[in-house]
Amino acid sequence: MKIAEVAVDCPTKQLNKVYHYLVPPHLSKILSYGARVIVPFGRQRMLGYVIDIKGQSEVENLKQIIDVLDADPLIGDDMIKLGKWMAHRYITNLAVCFNAMLPAGLKTNTIEKYVAGNSCTNEELKAFMSKPRTLGELAKKFNVSSDDVACYIKEKVLVKHKFFQQKSSKKYIDILSLNARSSKNQITKGAFRQHQLFEVLQNQGEVVYQKLPTELKRAANTLVEKGVVQRNKTQVFREPDSINIKEKVISDLTAHQKKAYEMISESLNKHKQDNFLLWGVTGSGKTEIYLRLAQKIITQNKQVIVLVPEISLTPLMVNRFKSRFKDDVAVLHSGLSQGEKLDQWQKINEGKVKVVVGARSAVFAPFKNLGLIIIDEEHENTYKQEENPKYNTVEVAKKRVKLLGGVLILGSATPALESIYKAQKGEYKLLKLPKRANSRPMPKIDVIDMKQELTEGNRSVFSRKLLNHINNSLDNNEQVVLFLNRRGFSTTTLCRKCGFTFKCPSCDLTLTSHDSGNYMVCHYCHYQIANPSKCPSCKSIHLAFNGIGTEKLQKKVQETFPHSRVLRMDVDTMSSKDSYNKVYQQFANGQVDILIGTQMIAKGFDFPNVTTVGIVIADMGLNIPDFRSAEKTFQLVTQVAGRAGRDEKEGKVILQTYSPEHYSIEHSSSYEYMDFYTKELKIREALNYPPFAHMIKFDIIASQEEKVRSEAEKVSFALKEILQNHKIKKSEILGPVMSPRYKLRNNYRWQVILKTKDLKQWLDVLNKANFPYKFSKGVRVSIDVDPLTTT
Ligand SMILES: Nc1ncnc2c1ncn2[C@@H]1O[C@H](COP(=O)(O)OP(=O)(O)OP(=O)(O)O)[C@@H](O)[C@H]1O
Numbered sequence: 167m168k169i170a171e172v173a174v175d176c177p178t179k180q181l182n183k184v185y186h187y188l189v190p191p192h193l194s195k196i197l198s199y200g201a202r203v204i205v206p207f208g209r210q211r212m213l214g215y216v217i218d219i220k221g222q223s224e225v226e227n228l229k230q231i232i233d234v235l236d237a238d239p240l241i242g243d244d245m246i247k248l249g250k251w252m253a254h255r256y257i258t259n260l261a262v263c264f265n266a267m268l269p270a271g272l273k274t275n276t277i278e279k280y281v282a283g284n285s286c287t288n289e290e291l292k293a294f295m296s297k298p299r300t301l302g303e304l305a306k307k308f309n310v311s312s313d314d315v316a317c318y319i320k321e322k323v324l325v326k327h328k329f330f331q332q333k334s335s336k337k338y339i340d341i342l343s344l345n346a347r348s349s350k351n352q353i354t355k356g357a358f359r360q361h362q363l364f365e366v367l368q369n370q371g372e373v374v375y376q377k378l379p380t381e382l383k384r385a386a387n388t389l390v391e392k393g394v395v396q397r398n399k400t401q402v403f404r405e406p407d408s409i410n411i412k413e414k415v416i417s418d419l420t421a422h423q424k425k426a427y428e429m430i431s432e433s434l435n436k437h438k439q440d441n442f443l444l445w446g447v448t449g450s451g452k453t454e455i456y457l458r459l460a461q462k463i464i465t466q467n468k469q470v471i472v473l474v475p476e477i478s479l480t481p482l483m484v485n486r487f488k489s490r491f492k493d494d495v496a497v498l499h500s501g502l503s504q505g506e507k508l509d510q511w512q513k514i515n516e517g518k519v520k521v522v523v524g525a526r527s528a529v530f531a532p533f534k535n536l537g538l539i540i541i542d543e544e545h546e547n548t549y550k551q552e553e554n555p556k557y558n559t560v561e562v563a564k565k566r567v568k569l570l571g572g573v574l575i576l577g578s579a580t581p582a583l584e585s586i587y588k589a590q591k592g593e594y595k596l597l598k599l600p601k602r603a604n605s606r607p608m609p610k611i612d613v614i615d616m617k618q619e620l621t622e623g624n625r626s627v628f629s630r631k632l633l634n635h636i637n638n639s640l641d642n643n644e645q646v647v648l649f650l651n652r653r654g655f656s657t658t659t660l661c662r663k664c665g666f667t668f669k670c671p672s673c674d675l676t677l678t679s680h681d682s683g684n685y686m687v688c689h690y691c692h693y694q695i696a697n698p699s700k701c702p703s704c705k706s707i708h709l710a711f712n713g714i715g716t717e718k719l720q721k722k723v724q725e726t727f728p729h730s731r732v733l734r735m736d737v738d739t740m741s742s743k744d745s746y747n748k749v750y751q752q753f754a755n756g757q758v759d760i761l762i763g764t765q766m767i768a769k770g771f772d773f774p775n776v777t778t779v780g781i782v783i784a785d786m787g788l789n790i791p792d793f794r795s796a797e798k799t800f801q802l803v804t805q806v807a808g809r810a811g812r813d814e815k816e817g818k819v820i821l822q823t824y825s826p827e828h829y830s831i832e833h834s835s836s837y838e839y840m841d842f843y844t845k846e847l848k849i850r851e852a853l854n855y856p857p858f859a860h861m862i863k864f865d866i867i868a869s870q871e872e873k874v875r876s877e878a879e880k881v882s883f884a885l886k887e888i889l890q891n892h893k894i895k896k897s898e899i900l901g902p903v904m905s906p907r908y909k910l911r912n913n914y915r916w917q918v919i920l921k922t923k924d925l926k927q928w929l930d931v932l933n934k935a936n937f938p939y940k941f942s943k944g945v946r947v948s949i950d951v952d953p954l955t956t957t
Pocket residue numbers: 414416418419420423446447448449450451452453454578579603604769770771772808
């Protein structure tokens with residue numbers, strides 16, 4: 167018998183390990199690489215992916231594969247390679263990596279069933295449970311409680327099995343048409359409806375059965391039976407929404423665009439594997455370059471993946487690509503319904519489209535002849551997946567094009583520090599677009615010291631300068647964008663008498679008040695309470711709602727500019743699927759004067775009529791204890807500022823801050839990226855942070871406070887032991903320390919951070935050792951290789 171190597175999808179095994187199974191003869195003819203199979207695993211049945219088939223194995227007493235789910239595997243050869251690389255690079259379970267490559271609708275959905283066990287003596291039960299039954303079926307017949315069932319399982323009267331079923335199915339319609347030799351004579355004389363349908367089909371050729379009114383459906387059924395009409399099932403592809411903005415026609419590229427286009431084209435022409443960093447200021451026309459390169463790839467009969475950092479930005483990009491490539495474009499992101507996702511995925515898999523636009527997970531789009539991956543706004547944090555597998559899309563894309571010999575383009579107005587560093591080291595080819603495409607100047611950024619405003623008696627959130635500029639823009643029928651990177655009404659609620667602060671009982675976080683202070687919510691776990699009228703500690707009624715979020719800002723804007731039309735764009739107003747598109751469209755149509763928003767409005771907005779951009783509090787991110795906070799602030803300021811003055815009208819940016827002397831504010835307001843970069847790089851080097859070292863973060867998590875701490879010490883000890891035994895150089899182990907967010911959802915967290923210049927050796931050792939090993943029950947150790955933050 168042949169032997170299959172299977173990556174088993176067992177959530178409790180974090181191990182990057184494969185298992186061997188015998189392939190029973192009846193399956194051997196249909197089993198291939200990448201197929202999903204059901205295998206016995208311990209006492210359970212599990213889903214797994216076949217990653218190799220061999221003639222023999224050293225392992226004895228192998229079990230057999232129970233079933234095969236795909237005759238035509240979902241995961242191709244190159245994706246198996248990519249998955250193996252991911253599992254190793256991010257120290258995680260191989261099956262989890264394959265799961266990440268498939269749309270949720272395709273992942274099988276587990277249902278549990280039960281069969282009679284060895285100790286079952288009740289004949290009736292035994293007979294009924296000889297075939298697998300669900301809990302519901304069992305309960306219906308024998309009127310058992312869940313306690314009974316638990317007891318049965320313990321006594322082995324029943325055995326639990328896991329079964330799998332496909333959750334989301336394809337959508338079909340039936341097309342009706344006349345048979346070649348049909349004639350009206352075949353229809354009964356008085357059958358009016360049948361005659362009617364016949365005529366329709368004669369005129370139109372075909373109709374969709376599902377769209378017919380009931381009477382005609384009945385007629386259709388009869389005619390199909392008679393053989394007059396034929397009925398063919400066809401799959402329909404569900405189309406996700408897109409936005410409708412008219413595309414500008416651009417006849418000539420600017421000199422810089424042309425140079426960049428030609429450099430990348432050269433690699434494509436020679437089928438050479440290359441990675442490019444396209445560093446173009448806001449409004450420099452990066453997208454136009456993407457479009458023309460996509461065109462080129464299509465003529466080479468290859469395909470292209472275009473990634474955007476947020477779901478909300480997909481309709482914009484999709485619109486631009488669809489207006490050029492029409493039906494050749496598919497969309498893939500987690501905001502689609504399962505059915506939509508499945509349809510899009512299938513279109514890609516079957517080669518029916520040439521372009522995929524999507525968020526992070528679209529990097530796994532199953533193209534068979536992929537030639538190019540474009541990652542727009544490559545510096546964004548959203549390209550890192552926070553759950554397992556904790557991959558970085560940029561790294562995965564780099565690996566994927568390397569395996570295929572394709573080209574990668576990383577585009578940004580504010581590339582990640584690490585990307586610039588890599589470009590300087592020669593890992594990326596650097597292409598610059600230093601000017602806006604329409605040669606408009608970059609908007610001037612005025613820095614306002616809000617401490618000074620206060621000293622001079624202005625207690626409002628608007629500096630006098632910002633007020634002036636908003637008024638000017640409104641007077642001229644121009645538009646205003648106000649950016650504040652914090653949602654909600656107020657961010658802390660404090661008792662003025664005793665100092666009590668309202669905090670989430672499950673998390674170590676203050677509650678944010680929402681809806682003009684009607685309720686308070688924990689932004690982490692969504693715990694919610696009605697707004698208090700008095701302090702629970704001292705019963706004082708003097709509560710202070712401190713800190714401003716976008717909701718409070720909106721209220722203040724409406725009070726200050728009562729005649730203006732104001733809209734807000736943040737997670738709270740974007741609850742429905744097309745809310746982003748609606749607000750975008752309204753703003754584009756000039757139905758909105760002032761748009762308020764969080765980082766959602768920092769990117770992708772290309773509106774000619776925006777002349778004032780206000781950054782209400784620029785230093786929000788600077789207070790976060792994280793080594794990237796200066797970089798993030800720099801990037802955000804530059805991106806937001808880039809929304810102003812993109813066309814004929816001159817734009818102005820008012821940046822309000824409490825720390826005008828901070829180097830990230832100073833350099834961003836003068837567009838001095840290189841000065842910022844040089845300074846920040848020096849700091850990183852001194853502290854041995856990326857790009858000078860890799861990091862691996864170990865989070866130790868448990869509900870018992872004592873246990874977490876002792877376990878964290880064990881992890882740190884084990885790492886130190888590895889360090890010594892393997893003589894790994896240039897590494898330091900920090901901690902254990904309490905995590906900056908110590909308590910979340912009633913779990914306590916400690917962390918250990920490993921910094922190293924020799925990531926390769928650490929990965930080899932940790933994967934081999936199946937680290938973290940021997941941790942106690944109830945404790946979770948989560949590993950994040952190259953985390954974006956240490957919080
Ligand atoms: N060659 C060109 N000639 C004239 N206009 C152009 C040209 N290329 C692009 N544009 C226009 O310049 C504007 C900015 O282009 P685009 O949105 O692609 O820039 P971007 O680099 O992606 O900017 P951002 O990073 O701010 O999103 C668009 O309105 C676009 O239509």
